[in-house]
Amino acid sequence: MTLHAFRGELLSVPRDPLRDSNAVRHEPDGLLVVEDGIVVARGPYADLAERFADVPVEPLSGLIVPGFIDAHVHYPQMDRIASHGEQLLDWLTRHIFPAEKAFADRAHADAVADAFLTELLRNGTTSALVFPTVHEQSVDALFEGALARRMRIVSGKVLMDLGPEGLADTPETARGESEALIARWRGRGRGRLGYAVTPRFALTSSDAQLQVAGDLVAAHPEVLMHTHLAENVRECEAVAARFPDAYHYLDAYDRFGLVTPRSVFAHGVHLSDRACTRLAETGAGIAVCPSSNLFLGSGFFDFGQADAHGVAFGLGTDVGAGTSFSMLHTAGLAYQAALAREYPLDPFRALYLATAGSAALLHIADRVGALEVGQEADFVVLDCTATPLLARRTAGAGLAERLFALQILADDRAITRTYVMGECAWSRSA
Structure with missing residues (x-):
């Protein structure tokens, strides 16, 4: 001792x-x-x-x-940070999907994971909820790097059977590879790592795959569920067309068992009061990402609406749509985004959201954040x-x-x- x-x-x-x-x-x-x-x-x-x-x-x-806790960030996107032009859906197609295809190469994944984890530490971030890619080895590369650094990282293979060629899996491979990763990286001897079932977002997974995601969440009560929600107006319109019977965007996930106390939804810029009520009822929360919301022209998170409904939320950089790894900078942008909706975010509350608030969102508040x-x-x-x-x-x-x-x-x-x-x-x- x-x-x-x-x-x-x-x-x-x-x-x-x-x-x-x-x-x-x-x-x-x-x-x-x-x-x-x-x-x-x-x-x-x-x-x-x-x-x-x-x-x-x-x-x-x-x-x-x-240590700062980043509640939503994409490590494969770090080399596409500051990519010019387009809102969300076009930006993904033009910049992000081509970059993520390279993670089929384990050596590439290792190199980017090393640079990414170093960048987190350089910015004072010691814990994070991280999107990898659809490739199983992208998770292995990230977890091995985090294990060597003793960092607290939560991640999980991306599920997207409706993705483009080179990034599309199937419901069967989604289930099998996720189960294998959970078995490989959870438990004793695995350091400070956690797993998250990670459907990319409603438009990139079939109903069958969303059900697989729900099954995985139900079968493994210790894992998180991590995805995107109501980020961009065009995205919301496309989800409404895809799920015409859904009450709102959140309901498209809810019908597959993906809205739980351990669910973390990135963004939540365009939420109805009914969706906020459901988030509060279930204990699911939002990773607020002001930098990327501004960069992609998505809008401003409504802090007042979330507080009125008792919705839990923390802060995320969302690199590479986010333009900085700095959670200090992200907290400053959160103040500006909140003020755009006439909500004055106190600096102490901003620090809470970047530390203990994000820890609570990730269900690690007993271990870190305060x-x-x-x-x-x-x-x-x-x-x-x-x-x-x-x-x-x-x-x-x-x-x-x-x-x-x-x-x-x-x-x-x-x-x-x-x-x-x-x-x-x-x-x-x-």
């Missing part, structure tokens, strides 16, 4: 500040004590220093927050002086003002270090 302590300014938001006025936890001079990767003590340095006087202490300069005792010691050191403008804006500022400035002005340059299970996994100085 090895104890190690970190001293610095600690900040986390373990509960939704919209519903708990005491949700923000802040120690201006704090001590975080870690044993074998797990937080065993946290509090003001003055209160804990004597108790842990014999423990080595590493001083950290900056604002220490929980730096509480008993949780895994994933955290990030933020530099409020990372750029001259940021330093000028935060000089003499209070906590809320510094945090908001980081969300609006910062990017990967503000990440000094990223720690995974109490060990430095990325350092700007290195």
Whole structure:
């Protein structure tokens, strides 16, 4: 058993500040004590220093927050980030599907997975719910890379039997390969990995395959269900034409058993009140992706509508339609997207959504997201002086003002270090 302590300014938001006025936890001079990767003590340095006087202490300069949790991102799309032109459906056809076909090559998948996981850590992201491709080996490549880095990654083979040539599977291969991957990557000795049944979206799977997805979710109560929902107006129109008897887009999934407490739907930009009511009833949630919604001209998520109905949500970068791996930048865009619908998103709530809120969405809030005792010691050191403008804006500022400035002005340059299970996994100085 090895104890190690970190001293610095600690900040986390373990509960939704919209519903708990005491949700923000802040120690201006704090001590975080870690044993074998797990937080065993946290509090003001003055209160804990004597108790842990014999423990080595590493001083950290900056604002220490929980590791960011990306609730929706596509690792095979990282090399198509910033691809010009087109809204969602045409963008997929023109840029994304051709790029994803290359993941039939395991060596290519390994190389991209390595670059992707490094980029997450460079941006302070320690956990993520990740779309791979339809290829079984794309999941193996991602999980092997995450296992080596001890990161908490949830993913699963994409199901799309109505996809283009080179990306289409079948209901039978979808079931067989998913079952094999679940058996291979779940359980003891598999690190911090989780599985998600992953139909791409309603238009790329036949009814038979959507039923296979529902069967897999029912047969494996520990897995997530991860897909897209109501992202783009043209997409919503196409789904309505495909499922004319459905009450709304969500109902197209619901009839196949895909709307459950463990379902994560990316986007939810164009939701009816009836769909929001159903999401709240079932405990399913939304990964809000403001960067990609803006980039593809999809619209703005309605935070007020979601709160009114009690819908759970977190934040995702949605790279490669999203234009940055930075969850700080994503939180800043969430503020702007919310304000476009006259909803002022508080900076502490934005931090909650990028950490503990996304952890709750992914059903890992007992392990990560808040730096509480008993949780895994994933955290990030933020530099409020990372750029001259940021330093000028935060000089003499209070906590809320510094945090908001980081969300609006910062990017990967503000990440000094990223720690995974109490060990430095990325350092700007290195």
